[in-house]
Amino acid sequence: MxxxxxxxxxxxxxxxxxxxxxxxxxxxxxxxxxxxxxxxxxxxxxxxxxxxxxxxxxxxxxxxxxxxxxxxxxxxxxxxxxxxxxxxxxxxxxxxxxxxxxxxxxxxxxxxxxxxxxxxxxxxxxxxxxxxxxxxxxxxxxxxxxxxxxxxxxxxxxxxGDLLPGPWRGLPWIETNRDELRKDLVSYEPPIVGLTQVRVLLLGPVGAGKSSFISSIKSALYGNVVNLPSIGAKPDGIIKKLKSYPIRAEKGGQPIALTLCDVRDMGDSEETGLSLHDALAVINGHAPEGYKFQSGMPINPSSAGYCLDPGLQDKIHCVVFVLNARSLHSYGESLVKMIKKYRREISDLDVPQLVLLTHVDEMCHAVNTDVRYVYTSRIVQKKVQEAASLADVPVSFVLPVKNYMSELTVNRDTDILIFSAVRQILHAIDDTFEA
Structure with a gap:
């Protein structure tokens, strides 16, 4: 009440x-x-x-x-x-x-x-x-x-100074909007004949929240908080393998037309994280499911499972850079240069790119208390601008989200924010296909 x-x-x-x-x-x-x-x-x-x-x-x-x-x-x-x-x-x-x-x-x-x-x-x-x-x-x-x-x-x-007089982005925080966003996601169909799944690659440094975002989408769809096991990860939680996550509308149901892909984390250099060569191999559909990334050993045609002639269904249709709002100022110059370098190379492939900004609720007391303040928060707005500058993308390409982390139950407004981010990703794919 x-x-x-x-x-x-x-x-x-x-x-x-x-x-x-x-x-x-x-x-x-x-x-x-x-x-x-x-x-x-x-x-x-x-x-x-x-x-x-x-x-x-x-x-x-x-x-x-x-x-x-x-x-x-x-x-x-x-x-x-x-x-x-x-x-x-x-x-x-x-x-x-x-x-x-x-x-x-x-x-x-x-x-x-x-x-x-x-x-x-x-x-x-x-x-x-x-x-x-x-x-x-x-x-x-x-x-x-x-x-x-x-x-x-x-x-x-x-x-x-936490809150602005009005929102800088509009989003209806009502149950009907949550239902409509969920319905649009579940019923989504790629605009290309013969393509049944769109594949979205999540790229980001350690602790950005890639796996948590995947879990959060599942949680919002299932109606209960889902915690994914660290498949393909070392004990420290760092992903080492290419892992695809088909998204389902309900537990045990058939996959919908969205698959999220997780890979090795980005580092300050090609030696300490995912190399640009391997990232492009994943995007172009050459890397097989479960491929183990190794420093100094880039994927090549002689690698086990290498796909020499990938089809559209094997490729990545959108790249989402996942950044932690808490860490923007601590990202080193080398990492920032790496992100911008990846951005330039991927742009040549005509693959849409967006930025997902996580942990925004931990940056603003008002948003932490009530996620509906996310687009009224002066602090979140500033962080979105910083992320846009860091990744060299327009501000409209940055999507702030709150992942399910410590909660035991789902929340309508958190679901709306998550679903709206997924909607923007799917819109970016559709716009690229229709261009």
């Missing part, structure tokens, strides 16, 4: 002006939704980053901001950036006062939270009461503020 903030857009804008930086609010807790249970507030909101507490009395809104996280235990917090504020109806401006009393900027007990000596919100019998001091000229209404009953209490996480 969802719940909405009592803040209207105009009032929210006034509160946002209290901050020196560009920030957004994300509602974590609403008192009336949780029966004014302060234990639930502590459970949900602790260790969630900077936050703003808002307390409502008719047209009056006041509260406090803490740059640090709400602590999990009863303790006092030192925070020179903490402040309290007051706002009376949408026609006025918000007033802000610093709370800079050293360690007493914020204090939490088992039943209350306080911003210095300025504002205290305490809970009892599923009600919130507030005590205010008159030390500062807050323009408080002339009421008896001794344990005044609050109409509503909300806690918002303050996300410093």
């Amino acid at each position: 969802t719940f909405n903030s009592r803040l209207d857009p105009e009032t929210e804008k006034k509160l946002l002006k209290l901050f020196d930086l560009n920030v957004n609010f994300r509602l974590l807790y609403k008192g009336s939704h949780f029966n004014f249970d302060i234990r639930k507030l502590f459970q949900i909101c602790s260790d969630q980053g900077s936050f703003i507490l808002t307390v409502y009395f008719g047209k009056h809104i006041f509260g406090g901001f803490l740059k640090k996280s709400l602590p999990r235990s009863n303790e006092q917090v030192k925070d020179e950036d903490a402040f309290v504020f007051s706002l009376y109806d949408s026609d006025s401006t918000a007033t802000r006062f610093s709370v800079n009393e050293g360690h007493h900027a914020f204090h939490r007990t088992y039943s209350s939270i306080s911003f210095g000596d300025c504002l205290k919100v305490a809970a009892s019998d599923r009600e919130f009461h507030v005590n205010l001091c008159s030390t500062y000229d807050f323009n408080w209404p002339e009421w008896d503020w001794e344990k005044q009953l609050c109409e509503e209490v909300e806690l918002h996480r303050v996300q410093a």
